[in-house]
Amino acid sequence: MSLVSAAMKRINPSATIAISNKARELKAAGRDVIALAAGEPDFDTPDNIKEAAIKAINGNQTRYTAVDGIPELKAAIVAKFKRENGLTYKPSQVTVGTGGKQVLFNALLATVDAGDEVIIPAPYWVSYPDIVNFAGGTPVAIETKLEDNFKLKPEALEAAITPKTKWLIFNSPSNPSGAAYNREEMKALTDVLVKYPHVLILTDDMYEHLVYDDFEFVTPAQVEPALYDRTLTMNGVSKAYCMTGWRIGYAAGPEELIKAIGTLQSQSTSNPNSIAQWAAVEALNGPQDFIAANNKVFKERRDLVVSMLNQANGLTCPKPEGAFYVYPSCAGVIGKTAPSGKKIATDEDFATELLDAEGVAVVHGSAFGLGPAFRISYATSTKDLEEACLRIQRFCGSLR
Numbered sequence: 001m002s003l004v005s006a007a008m009k010r011i012n013p014s015a016t017i018a019i020s021n022k023a024r025e026l027k028a029a030g031r032d033v034i035a036l037a038a039g040e041p042d043f044d045t046p047d048n049i050k051e052a053a054i055k056a057i058n059g060n061q062t063r064y065t066a067v068d069g070i071p072e073l074k075a076a077i078v079a080k081f082k083r084e085n086g087l088t089y090k091p092s093q094v095t096v097g098t099g100g101k102q103v104l105f106n107a108l109l110a111t112v113d114a115g116d117e118v119i120i121p122a123p124y125w126v127s128y129p130d131i132v133n134f135a136g137g138t139p140v141a142i143e144t145k146l147e148d149n150f151k152l153k154p155e156a157l158e159a160a161i162t163p164k165t166k167w168l169i170f171n172s173p174s175n176p177s178g179a180a181y182n183r184e185e186m187k188a189l190t191d192v193l194v195k196y197p198h199v200l201i202l203t204d205d206m207y208e209h210l211v212y213d214d215f216e217f218v219t220p221a222q223v224e225p226a227l228y229d230r231t232l233t234m235n236g237v238s239k240a241y242c243m244t245g246w247r248i249g250y251a252a253g254p255e256e257l258i259k260a261i262g263t264l265q266s267q268s269t270s271n272p273n274s275i276a277q278w279a280a281v282e283a284l285n286g287p288q289d290f291i292a293a294n295n296k297v298f299k300e301r302r303d304l305v306v307s308m309l310n311q312a313n314g315l316t317c318p319k320p321e322g323a324f325y326v327y328p329s330c331a332g333v334i335g336k337t338a339p340s341g342k343k344i345a346t347d348e349d350f351a352t353e354l355l356d357a358e359g360v361a362v363v364h365g366s367a368f369g370l371g372p373a374f375r376i377s378y379a380t381s382t383k384d385l386e387e388a389c390l391r392i393q394r395f396c397g398s399l400r
Contacts, residue, residue: 010133015126015367016375019351023361034388035361036376039175041242041324043297045279046290049241052282053275061278065271068262069096069250073277076284077250080235084208085222087233089252095261096280098272100206100236100249103261105131106268107202107232107251108167110260112137116166121152122369123327125175125204129369137166141369146329149318150177150370154188161192167200168193170220173207176368176375177327178302178320180211183218190224201231206249209240209291211322212299229254239324240291241283246276298324301378301385308389309376312396324379327365330372336399344399347372357398358391 016037023035056062069077074091081087097103104127112118112135120128122141129139142160144150157168170189173180181189193199201220208217221231236249252258271277302319305326309317314332330350337343338353348364351374355361365373378385 007134007136011130016363019361019363022355026355026359026361031359033355033359033361034380034384034391036378036380036385036388037361037363039239039325039377039379040244041239041294041379042381043242043294045242045246046283046287048286049243049279049283052286053279056275056278061274063274065274065277067266067271068258069094069272070274070277070281073250073281073284076281077252080284081233081252085219085233087219087221087228087252090255092255093258094250094252095258095265096248096250096272096277097261097265098249098269099238099247100204100234101127102265102269103234103236103249103251104128104169104202104204106261106264107234107257108132108135108137110264111200111257112166115164117162117164118167118169119157119160119165119199120169120369121171123150123174123176123365123373123375124169124369125171126367128169138164140165143370144177144179146316146318149320150174150179150327151181151185152189154192157189158192158195161196161199163198165196165199167202169202169204171204171206172217172219173211173320173322174325175207175323176325176363176365177318178323178325180207180215180217180321180323182216183223186218186220186223190220190227193220194224194226197230199230201227203231203233205233205235206239207323208235210295210298210324212295212302213321215321217322232257237280237283240294241280242294243276243279243283246273246279248272248276248280250280297382298378301382302326304382305376305378305385305389308386308393312389312393314396314399315392324377326376326378327368327373328376330365330374333396333399334372338395339398347374350374354392354395358395360388360391360395 317328
């Protein structure tokens, strides 16, 4: 008799976390490893945000709060959506969770029934299909193309919609590809969605502020107001505010859905960490100038990595508009043989041999639903990135 439920058999451990853990283990064993797997800024949380947390501790803001967020944080989120996205919400339309992942988990578990389909453009963040599977739904992946910079095309979206479609999960800028949709590209997709009123839109805007080259971020409900009543707009403080460990995500959408999410959260974690909530208030309401300064460094790193990877034998790396990832194709090395004698049959083989031979940890593209490719996070020091890319060039040059 199995100790675990049937639902647990429908999901797998996170591939990105698994690779990061393996890199840590190798480092602890004395290996020289450069880990490029974690989606985490290497910048410190800004001082004003840390000071707000200390103030909350000293002010004894250490008790249970409302399940889905303190009023002050909900007010800051309402103001953020109005100020930055032109979206008007009431506090009763806002939920706060323990990271964006919990918000997504809550939303899908609260809405998906057996037989419901959820459209997910690939490559996708590794957790999307597993959460859909856990909820009893059916993930429907739409493969995007390298030549389209991994962006979903409206005709592909329309072809995937059926009477069973419950949600479209949409992520811009994308983890893992960094692809971001401008207003014209977004409007082409929302024009399709307007025609199918039974389809809900779950937009993951976690990388909203991490965009480059004067790119203008837009979100679906902002571009097409007709979608407002069936869109859950999710965001958080993890990436732009360098607060990954604080675990605060949030979303705004229809009151009925927000209430259901609150009910589910009341029976799981209850409220997010009280101190982290007060820190998030300061993050959203406080100075924002450090974001541009961080983005300047990220852009320089992106340009370095894209240039160096495109000089590696067999790799093709498009230049993304946002996030802090690149998603190079390794199709040109499939079928070759590594120095170990192992034949590179898949992108997972490529990532495994790269780690063993050169001590560079990347995540294979098949984990994100589209290969042969791999993901590199350039949210690490420029020195390490340059050395890692030199090692990747050397490894690719050694394949025969």
